[in-house]
Amino acid sequence: MKNLPPRTLVRLFRWYCHPRLANHIEGDLIEVYRKRLSKFSKRKADFRFLVDIILLFRPGIIRPVASQHLNRFDMYKNYLKMTLRVFNRERLYSLINISGLAVGFSCCLLIYLFIADELSYDKFHNDGDRIYRVSGAYMRQGQWEPYASNAWKTAELIKTNYTEVEQLTRIFSDNNTLFEYGDKRIVENSLAWVDDNFLSMFNFPMLQGNPAEALKDPNKVVITRSTASKYFGADDPMGKVFKLSDYPIELQVSGIIEDMPSNSHFHYDFLISGATLRQVVPEGLFTNVGWDSQFVYIKLASDVDPARIEATFPDFVNTHLDFWKSTTFKLFLQPLESIHLESNIGNEIESNGSLTRIYTFGVIAIFILVIACVNYMNLTTARSLRRAKEVGMRKVIGAKRGDLLSQFLMESFVMITVATILAFLICFTVLPAFNDFAGKQIPRNVLANPQIISGLLISLVAMALVTGLYPALMLSSFRPLNSMKMNNGTGGSAGLIFRKGLVLLQFVISIGLIAASAIVYSQWEFMKNKDLGINDNAIMAVPLQTMDRKKISSFTSELQSDPSITRIGLSNMQLPGWIGNSTGYRAQDVNADDEVNKSMKIIRIDYDFLSTIEAQMIEGRNFSRDTPADTISSIILNEAAVEQLKWKEGTGKWMEMQNRRYNVVGVVKDFHFESLHRKIPPTIFIFSPQQLNWAYIKVDNSKIEDAVSHIGNVYPKYVTNRDFSFSFLDEDMQKQYAGEQKFSQVFALFTGLAIIIACLGTFGLISFSAERKSKEIGIRKILGASVGNVSFLLVKEFVMLLLIASVVAWPLTYYLLNGWIQSFIYRISIGVMPFAIATVLAAFIVILTTGFRALKAALANPVESLRE
Amino acid sequence: MKKYYLGEFEEIVLLATAILHKSAYGVAIKEEIESQLDREVSMGALHTALLRLEDKGYIRSATGEATEERAGRPRNYYEITALGKKAITHAKESREKMWNAIPKVVLELRGF
Numbered sequence: 020m021k022n023l024p025p026r027t028l029v030r031l032f033r034w035y036c037h038p039r040l041a042n043h044i045e046g047d048l049i050e051v052y053r054k055r056l057s058k059f060s061k062r063k064a065d066f067r068f069l070v071d072i073i074l075l076f077r078p079g080i081i082r083p084v085a086s087q088h089l090n091r092f093d094m095y096k097n098y099l100k101m102t103l104r105v106f107n108r109e110r111l112y113s114l115i116n117i118s119g120l121a122v123g124f125s126c127c128l129l130i131y132l133f134i135a136d137e138l139s140y141d142k143f144h145n146d147g148d149r150i151y152r153v154s155g156a157y158m159r160q161g162q163w164e165p166y167a168s169n170a171w172k173t174a175e176l177i178k179t180n181y182t183e184v185e186q187l188t189r190i191f192s193d194n195n196t197l198f199e200y201g202d203k204r205i206v207e208n209s210l211a212w213v214d215d216n217f218l219s220m221f222n223f224p225m226l227q228g229n230p231a232e233a234l235k236d237p238n239k240v241v242i243t244r245s246t247a248s249k250y251f252g253a254d255d256p257m258g259k260v261f262k263l264s265d266y267p268i269e270l271q272v273s274g275i276i277e278d279m280p281s282n283s284h285f286h287y288d289f290l291i292s293g294a295t296l297r298q299v300v301p302e303g304l305f306t307n308v309g310w311d312s313q314f315v316y317i318k319l320a321s322d323v324d325p326a327r328i329e330a331t332f333p334d335f336v337n338t339h340l341d342f343w344k345s346t347t348f349k350l351f352l353q354p355l356e357s358i359h360l361e362s363n364i365g366n367e368i369e370s371n372g373s374l375t376r377i378y379t380f381g382v383i384a385i386f387i388l389v390i391a392c393v394n395y396m397n398l399t400t401a402r403s404l405r406r407a408k409e410v411g412m413r414k415v416i417g418a419k420r421g422d423l424l425s426q427f428l429m430e431s432f433v434m435i436t437v438a439t440i441l442a443f444l445i446c447f448t449v450l451p452a453f454n455d456f457a458g459k460q461i462p463r464n465v466l467a468n469p470q471i472i473s474g475l476l477i478s479l480v481a482m483a484l485v486t487g488l489y490p491a492l493m494l495s496s497f498r499p500l501n502s503m504k505m506n507n508g509t510g511g512s513a514g515l516i517f518r519k520g521l522v523l524l525q526f527v528i529s530i531g532l533i534a535a536s537a538i539v540y541s542q543w544e545f546m547k548n549k550d551l552g553i554n555d556n557a558i559m560a561v562p563l564q565t566m567d568r569k570k571i572s573s574f575t576s577e578l579q580s581d582p583s584i585t586r587i588g589l590s591n592m593q594l595p596g597w598i599g600n601s602t603g604y605r606a607q608d609v610n611a612d613d614e615v616n617k618s619m620k621i622i623r624i625d626y627d628f629l630s631t632i633e634a635q636m637i638e639g640r641n642f643s644r645d646t647p648a649d650t651i652s653s654i655i656l657n658e659a660a661v662e663q664l665k666w667k668e669g670t671g672k673w674m675e676m677q678n679r680r681y682n683v684v685g686v687v688k689d690f691h692f693e694s695l696h697r698k699i700p701p702t703i704f705i706f707s708p709q710q711l712n713w714a715y716i717k718v719d720n721s722k723i724e725d726a727v728s729h730i731g732n733v734y735p736k737y738v739t740n741r742d743f744s745f746s747f748l749d750e751d752m753q754k755q756y757a758g759e760q761k762f763s764q765v766f767a768l769f770t771g772l773a774i775i776i777a778c779l780g781t782f783g784l785i786s787f788s789a790e791r792k793s794k795e796i797g798i799r800k801i802l803g804a805s806v807g808n809v810s811f812l813l814v815k816e817f818v819m820l821l822l823i824a825s826v827v828a829w830p831l832t833y834y835l836l837n838g839w840i841q842s843f844i845y846r847i848s849i850g851v852m853p854f855a856i857a858t859v860l861a862a863f864i865v866i867l868t869t870g871f872r873a874l875k876a877a878l879a880n881p882v883e884s885l886r887e
Numbered sequence: 888m889k890k891y892y893l894g895e896f897e898e899i900v901l902l903a904t905a906i907l908h909k910s911a912y913g914v915a916i917k918e919e920i921e922s923q924l925d926r927e928v929s930m931g932a933l934h935t936a937l938l939r940l941e942d943k944g945y946i947r948s949a950t951g952e953a954t955e956e957r958a959g960r961p962r963n964y965y966e967i968t969a970l971g972k973k974a975i976t977h978a979k980e981s982r983e984k985m986w987n988a989i990p991k992v993v994l995e996l997r998g999f
Binding site for chain 2: 023040042043044045046047048049050051053054070071073074075076077079080
C-alpha cells in the first residue's frame with residue numbers, strides 16, 4: 020500500500036522526535052494522513068501533515084538536547100591532569116612545541132604592533148579626512164617630478180581663488196638655527212615657520228596659551244613641553260624671549276604644546292609665527308611663485324570632492340601662476356592620512372614609511388604563524404599516536420568521540436594558552452630592543468590595550484580550534500581494538516599525506532624566505548658597493564655653516580698647512596644628496612624648441628672639488644687657476660648632459676642659462692652625486708666660490724686623527740657661533756641605504772626565526788619517525804644494513820620533500836621579488852644564485868637537524884629496540 | 888484531601904481513553920474526542936497530553952500490533968489506571984458538588 024506522506028517531512032519529524040515516541044506517533048500520523056487523503060486532495064493532506072508536524076514540535080516530544088545530564092567537572096579535571104602528565108612525560112616534544120608557538124606568536128605580535136603604529140600616522144587630527152597637502156610636480160625630461168613643497172605665493176593664490184578651501188596653512192621647515200636664552204646656546208634642527216591657523220588646523224593640544232592668538236603676531240614662538248623644560252627648567256616659559264643672532268631676530272614664547280606624537284609625519288620643537296618670516300626673507304620671494312619652500316595644507320569644506328578641485332588645478336596654474344603653465348607645472352592633493360605610507364616624493368619633511376614594507380611584514384607574520392601552527396599540528400598528531408592505547412582504553416570504558424574531541428581540544432587550548440602567555444612576556448621584554456631596531460616608539464603599555472588583549476584572546480581561541488581540531492579528529496577516530504593491538508602507527512595514509520603536505524608547506528615558506536632575504540640582501544650589498552665613479556675613501560665632509568665665504572681661501576690654505584691633509588674641494592651641496600637646483604637652457608647646435616621642457620641640474624664647485632673626489636674627466640679639463648675665464652664663463656658637464664644634448668663631444672661648445680653664455684671646458688664621467696635610488700641626472704658644474712657650503716677634505720689615511728684635531732683647531736677661528744662637525748664621505752654614502760639595510764636586517768631576522776621554528780618542527784618529526792621505526796631499524800641492522808643506510812632511510816623522506824618544496828618555492832619567490840627589485844633604478848639581476856643558496860641552505864639545515872637524530876637512531880643497539 | 892492535578896484537556900483525553908477501553912490508541916482517541924465534542928484535536932496536543940498523563944500515572948501504555956494501514960508502524964495502546972479512575976471520579980465529584988451548590992434561580996435559562 021502506498022500513499023505515504025512526503026519523505027522529507029517524515030525525516031524532519033524523525034530527526035527532532037524523541038526516539039522512544041517516534042515510531043507510534045509516526046504510525047498515528049500516517050494513519051491520519053491516509054484518512055485525510057480519502058477526503059481531501061493530496062496537497063491539502065500534505066499541508067495538514069506539515070501543520071501536524073509543526074504542532075508536534077513541543078517539549079516532551081522533541082529529542083532532549085543532551086541525552087545525559089552528568090556533572091563533567093571531574094572529567095575536565097582529569098583532562099587537565101592528563102595534559103600535565105603528557106607534558107611531563109614528553110618534555111622535549113612539549114618544549115619544542117610550546118617554544119615554537121611562543122616564538123611564532125611573539126613575532127606576529129611585534130609585527131602587528133609595528134603595522135598598527137604605521138597605520139596610525141596622522142589619524143589624530145580633527146577632520147583629518149578633509150585635510151590635504153597641496154604638492155607640486157615639475158615637468159623634467161618628459162616626466163613629472165613631484166615635490167612635497169610649494170611656493171608661498173601659490174598658497175596665497177589658492178586661498179583667494181578657492182572658496183571650497185575652508186582653511187589653509189603653510190609650514191616652512193627650517194633647521195640649523197642657533198637659539199639663545201640666557202647662557203644657553205643651542206643649535207636647533209626641528210623648527211618651522213607656520214601660519215597663524217596652524218594650531219586650529221592640526222590637533223596639537225595646548226598646555227598654555229591661546230591657540231587662536233599664539234601665532235598671530237610677529238616674533239612669537241610656540242614651543243613643545245620638552246623644549247620648554249630644556250631651556251627654562253621649572254620656570255614659567257610664557258613670555259620668555261629667545262635671541263636668534265643669525266638673523267638677528269627675537270622670539271617671545273606665546274604658547275606651549277605637548278610634544279608632537281611619534282605617529283605624526285612631521286615633528287617640530289619650535290613653531291615660529293609666519294608673520295616673522297617677513298623680517299628674515301627678502302620681500303620679493305613672497306610674490307614669486309617659484310619660491311618652492313612651503314608645505315601647504317588645506318582643509319576642504321565637508322562636502323567637497325577633492326578630485327573636482329584637482330581637476331581645476333591646470334586652469335588655475337595657467338591663469339594665476341605667472342610663468343608656470345600647466346604643461347610645465349602641476350598641482351595635486353595628497354590626503355593627510357595617507358602621506359606617511361604612500362607619499363615618497365621630493366622634499367618630504369621626514370622620510371616616510373612604505374606600504375610595501377607593511378605588506379611584506381604582514382605576509383611574513385602570516386607565514387611565521389602558519390609555520391608555527393603547522394608545527395604544532397604535526398608534532399601533536401605525530402606524538403599523539405603514542406597515546407593510541409589511552410584513546411582505546413577511554414573508548415572501551417565509554418568515552419564517546421565527542422568526549423575525546425573535547426579532551427584533545429582542551430589540551431591544545433592549554434598548550435596555546437601557555438604559548439600565548441609566553442609570547443606576551445617575550446614581547447614585553449624585547450619591545451624596547453625592537454623599538455630601537457625598527458625606529459619606533461611603541462610604549463609597553465600598548466600591550467595592555469583592551470583591543471590587543473581581546474584580539475589576543477580571540478586569536479587564541481581560533482588558533483586552539485584550528486590547530487587542535489585535526490589532531491583531535493584523528494586521535495578520536497582510532498578504533499579501540501586496533502589501538503589496543505598496537506598495529507596502528509600512521510593514522511591512515513590520508514593522514515600521512517596531510518602531514519607531509521604540511522611539512523611541504525613549511526619548506527616552501529622557508530625556502531622562499533631564505534631566497535627572498537638573499538635577494539634583498541644582495542640588492543643592498545650592490546647599492547653599498549657599487550662603483551660610484553668617485554673615490555670616497557678618507558674624505559671628510561665639513562659644513563661651512565656661518566663661515567664668511569670671503570675667507571674660504573684662507574681657511575683652506577690654513578688647513579692645508581698640515582701634512583695630514585692632502586687636498587680640499589668645495590661644493591654648494593652635501594655629497595651625497597639630492598640636487599635641488601636645476602635650470603632650463605639653450606645650447607649650441609641644439610634646436611631650442613626640442614629643449615623647452617628639459618632641464619639640467621646645477622652643482623656649484625671650486626677648482627679642486629672634482630679632483631678631490633677623484634671624478635674622472637673623459638674630455639677637456641677641470642677648472643684651472645691658470646685660466647681666469649673659468650671664474651666667469653666656464654662650465655663642466657657630465658656624460659648624461661652631453662647625451663641629452665646629443666653632442667658627440669662637449670668641449671668647446673657653448674650653453675646659455677638665464678641669458679648668460681658659458682663655454683664647456685670639459686666633460687666629467689658620470690658619477691653618483693645623488694643616491695642610487697635616482698638616475699644620474701644631466702648635470703652642469705659651475706665655478707662659483709661665493710656659494711659654497713661644504714668642504715671635502717681628503718686626508719692621509721694614516722693620519723686621520725691628526726687631521727681631525729687640526730681641522731678642529733682651525734675651524735673655530737672662522738666659525739664662531741657654530742660647533743665644528745664633520746662626517747666621513749664613505750659613511751655618508753652608506754647611510755643613504757639605511758632603509759634598505761634595515762629592511763634587509765628585519766627580513767633576515769624574521770626569516771631566521773621562521774627557519775628556527777621550522778627546524779624545531781622538523782626535529783620533532785624526525786624524532787618521532789625514528790622512534791616509530793625503531794623496530795624496523797633494529798631488524799635492518801641485524802640483516803646487515805650500515806649506519807649510513809639506516810640514517811639515509813630516515814633523512815630521505817625530508818630531503819625529497821625539500822626538493823619538491825624548492826620547485827614550488829622558486830617561481831613563487833621570483834615572481835614576488837622581481838616586482839620589488841624592478842622598483843630600483845640601479846639593481847641586481849636576480850639570477851639563480853639566491854635560489855640555489857636557499858635550497859642548499861635549507862637542505863643543509865634539514866640534514867643537520869634530522870641527521871643527528873637519524874644517526875642516534877641508527878647507532879642504537881638493535882637488541883634494545885627489539886626486546887620490547 | 889488528596890489532590891489530583893488534571894487539566895481540562897487532560898481530563899477529556901483521560902475520559903476518551905476510558906471510553907475506548909481496550910482499543911484506545913492515538914488516532915482512535917483523537918477521533919473519539921473530535922466526534923464527541925466537535926472540536927479539532929492536533930496530534931501535538933494529544934500526544935503531549937498523553938505523555939503527561941502517563942507521567943502522572945493516570946494511564947499506562949503498551950505497544951501493540953503493526954498494521955498495514957499504518958505502513959508497518961506499531962500502535963501504542965493506552966489504558967486507564969486505578970489512579971486515573973480515581974482522578975476522573977474526583978474531578979466529576981468535585982464538579983457535581985459545585986453544581987449542586989448553585990442556586991436554582993441561576994440556572995433558569997431565559998429566552999430559550
